[in-house]
Amino acid sequence: MSEDARQGGEAGIVAARREKLERLRGRGQAYPNDWRREHLARELIDAHGERSKEELEESGDDTAVAGRIMLRRVMGKASFLTIEDVSGRIQCYVRRDDVGEAAYEDFRELWDIGDVVGIAGTMMKTGRGELTVHAREIRLLAKALHPLPEKYHGLADTELRHRNRHIDLIMNEDSRRVFRLRSALVREMRVFFDERGYLEVETPMMHPIPGGATARPFVTHHNTLDIELYLRVAPELYLKRLVVGGFERVYEINRCFRNEGLTPRHNPEFTTIEFYQAYADYADLVELTESLLHRLVERLRAQGLMTTEVEWGGEPVRLDEPFRRMTMLDAVAAETGVEPDALKDIERVRALFGNEEAPSDWGWGRLLMEVFERRVEAKLVQPTFITGYPSEVSPLARRSDDDPDLVDRFELFIAGREVANGFSELNDPDDQAQRFRDQVALKDQGDLEAMHFDADYIRALEYAMPPAAGEGLGIDRLAMLLSGAPSIRDVLLFPTMRPVGEAS
């Protein structure tokens, strides 16, 4: 062994493993790709797990497996390996007298925990009854040059887990479970909308005019056109152009980008599903959303991906029962003790800010929304549809027929978080133009989140958009909820992180 390899720490471990790799290269292909697996660990357990030791011995059933070495127990001339593949773990028994002296020497000298290997042999059970592949042939398929984290505790440090997701996935079954759940969630959502005749579409991620939500956009530059382009904050305005075009039911599942802070609930890029439906109103979408959520929970439970009951602050969240419905005025009234009718008075709402000065240029709607967000939102643990949103904070939603200060809009809250936002669409081009002008006025006053005037979108509405309703639903938030993850970073494979240190 070289001097480097004798030193301790990771540098020494890597040096020692590199020397092993060089020895492997010296005897032929060190990264072979001709090993063919015959069974997954799970398939072997399903097929043989219940059979007796004697029964297995008589059958002489044969297999070839492959995976990463997770545990290793060497007892002189015989050893046990636990390898892990995509389906789970299986134990292997390697004996000098079965694989040959040369192969066994290699195994002892050159193989480490973390290496990817292939094992072929017969099925057996050990004295303690564990199903095991009794090796006849063993192959090292890919050498791991870095040591894995501690075998029992795994990788616990959240920062390291997010920065090195590959190690997190190798070590933490629970992490793998979260991303399988997320995948199934999206898949089941597609099935739900496909069954109902919605067309899945892809609209631009780069917008000449940012729109569809009040949020700060990322800006980029297109060289040939020599124009600024904005990463989309929402696909909404493009999806509604498609409704004008006659695609009466559309949905899109993809990324949105918002240039704001990082919190346990916010990542600069995040995934939503938005869907639109002609000849429907917001109340139809409330019903649709409730059945969607019920369906998702049922399907994920059936697939064994939602392993625990969802709870929030020690309180079980009842996802399979009917959801509550409440107006924003009633919700704020219940929390503040002010009568709902009295809350229509801007001064009564302003008074709820207490000692703090309420922004003087905010209208009634914005103030009410702020009170709702501060006082009510976090307390909506059980699934609750809130309706009756102020028009002032809903520039793309259709005004309510019986109160022009309100719009036909709802949001769904679960576990204190906004999960969905939907409304009857504003298809009156003149009203929409006025709402855009109001937004531009806010922007001129310095509101970085206010919307631009999108004349092209107004022109599309002037071709007549059928009465419609639409909704956006946060996939990350939903994945958090259903997997019990406390942070959005736990449900994003590669969350946005501040870069760290030397890049050599």
Added chain:
RNA sequence: GGGUCGUUAGCUCAGCCGGUAGAGCACCGGGCUUUUAACCCGUUGGUCCUGGGUUCGAUCCCCAGACGGCCCA
């Protein structure tokens, strides 16, 4: 942006009142042919996040910074 808590071996973590650091796993050497987080014996491994300051002396106290967690804006 503000507040607060954290950062010690590759990993998981101890470290008292300020006296130059330990354990388990991993690694390395030895033993062991049905083990189970295998076990037994013996080693190796440290910029105590970084930079200043106080002190005879700082992982420990003070200041600034980096990165992260949480809360607030």
